[in-house]
Amino acid sequence: AQRVTQPEKLLSVFKGAPVELKCNYSYSGSPELFWYVQYSRQRLQLLLRHISRESIKGFTADLNKGETSFHLKKPFAQEEDSAMYYCALIGRGSNYKLTFGKGTLLTVNP
């Protein structure tokens, strides 16, 4: 069975501070990992995926297969980063079925 765990329900940081949102996964194989973000009153949208190795809005995430983690990081948080963040995976067997974590609500204080 595949599972995504986001241990922090809430995370609060000050503007300009580094931020790390944790994500661990359980999957017997090589999954594809994603971070989705939902800003207030907006729909869920893709932030980044591990295969593209991009930095989006200053966020990066590295897949660590040894620790089965895909933590999301940003060196200097901005107030507009305040949102709900979901880590998700697609198992190689399905190619389409997203399995989400429960999400972390990030608040960046001025």
Place this chain on the structure above:
Amino acid sequence: GAGVSQTPSNKVTEKGKYVELRCDPISGHTALYWYRQSLGQGPEFLIYFQGTGAADDSGLPNDRFFAVRPEGSVSTLKIQRTERGDSAVYLCASSLTGTSDEQFFGPGTRLTVL
């Protein structure tokens, strides 16, 4: 261009009633997905359509839930004999081909069963 749209945005119904939730995917997207998000949880997969056919309905919780996509575009999620536990936000998403490509989500329908 227009994104995924869902109607209604909110639906309040009584236990035991029948409801239909509609999803309009992005034009040209062959893949369509339904997810359910309960309070405090992440979205959970319900069903995946490739064209007109349900390629994977393994996430539907029981036979009260059914979904169709008769012309390969608009989809309707149907729930019979609603129960209070069905209360959730129902999300629809679409993607171009359905093979690991980006899923674009709609705003969701918030279903409340009294």
